[in-house]
Amino acid sequence: MNLRSQLRALLIRAAVLVRADEAALRIQCRRARGVVVAIHETPAVFEGQFRAQLEWASRHFAISSLNTFIQRLRAPGGDPESKPPVLFTFDDGRESNCRVAAPLLESFGGRGVFFIVPAFAECSPSKAFDFYRMRIDPHAAPSDENGKDWKPMTSAQIAELAARGHAIGNHTLTHSRLAGLPPEELEHEIADSARKLESWTNQPVESFAWTFGWDSVDASALRVIQRHHKFCFAPCAGTIDFDRGLPTIFWRREIEVNYPPAEYRFLYSGLADPWWSTRRWHLRKMLQLSNANQT
Numbered sequence: 001m002n003l004r005s006q007l008r009a010l011l012i013r014a015a016v017l018v019r020a021d022e023a024a025l026r027i028q029c030r031r032a033r034g035v036v037v038a039i040h041e042t043p044a045v046f047e048g049q050f051r052a053q054l055e056w057a058s059r060h061f062a063i064s065s066l067n068t069f070i071q072r073l074r075a076p077g078g079d080p081e082s083k084p085p086v087l088f089t090f091d092d093g094r095e096s097n098c099r100v101a102a103p104l105l106e107s108f109g110g111r112g113v114f115f116i117v118p119a120f121a122e123c124s125p126s127k128a129f130d131f132y133r134m135r136i137d138p139h140a141a142p143s144d145e146n147g148k149d150w151k152p153m154t155s156a157q158i159a160e161l162a163a164r165g166h167a168i169g170n171h172t173l174t175h176s177r178l179a180g181l182p183p184e185e186l187e188h189e190i191a192d193s194a195r196k197l198e199s200w201t202n203q204p205v206e207s208f209a210w211t212f213g214w215d216s217v218d219a220s221a222l223r224v225i226q227r228h229h230k231f232c233f234a235p236c237a238g239t240i241d242f243d244r245g246l247p248t249i250f251w252r253r254e255i256e257v258n259y260p261p262a263e264y265r266f267l268y269s270g271l272a273d274p275w276w277s278t279r280r281w282h283l284r285k286m287l288q289l290s291n292a293n294q295t
């Protein structure tokens with residue numbers, strides 16, 4: 001465990017000890033702030049842990065779909081006693097997201113947003129692990145083929161998810177880092193990817209989530225994303241304020257399904273969000289620059 005992980009574990013233990021996470025969660029719920037969760041692997045071995053996390057989350061939040069989340073944003077106010085919504089999103093398009101996560105979410109009345117990489121979904125079984133190692137998880141070792149959750153969903157499974165009311169989002173054509181790409185490659189990675197997903201689902205692809213870290217995007221990429229998508233999701237934590245209408249960027253807290261209860265409760269409470277405030281500020285500035293260049 002490195003120093004940063006040790007510090008994080010210590011902070012979580014201290015917050016749980018003085019019940020700061022419970023107090024922060026109560027304040028957040030009272031302010032009607034919505035939360036978007038980002039998840040990656042959901043293998044069957046974590047199904048019980050994910051169910052327990054969803055049971056806990058459903059006591060504090062309304063587990064929603066993209067549509068109900070957006071409806072709440074468009075019509076703020078309403079019943080002050082009602083729980084704030086939480087939206088679950090899944091990056092990269094693993095088969096386990098379709099087999100394990102989607103039915104579980106459905107059993108709680110929710111629907112997810114699945115951010116798909118079309119070139120990964122089109123990989124033949126013999127090529128998919130190499131694609132995963134090269135494009136999606138460069139830290140994976142050749143020996144991880146038996147341990148990691150790397151198998152992609154097929155285009156048929158993606159269409160089936162869309163037909164069951166889940167939202168299919170765009171995660172670039174080849175899981176590309178967008179910052180610094182020339183205009184024609186941005187169009188290829190963003191617009192061609194959206195067109196391919198739309199041809200599989202027969203539905204518009206409204207949501208986009210960029211890959212890798214919070215800073216793997218630049219103003220030019222944001223401009224192309226905004227041109228082709230209504231909603232842009234960031235790998236950067238924060239809440240969605242329902243009094244301010246539709247946000248230009250949807251902040252997401254990464255809360256994986258195998259996190260222990262103390263860790264996920266801490267993250268849902270928002271106590272880790274201040275750590276991300278400078279990054280949110282940089283992204284807002286970048287967005288202003290992108291909009292200024294558009295006019």
Ligand SMILES: [Zn+2]
Pocket residue numbers: 091092136171175211212
């Ligand atoms: Zn990804």
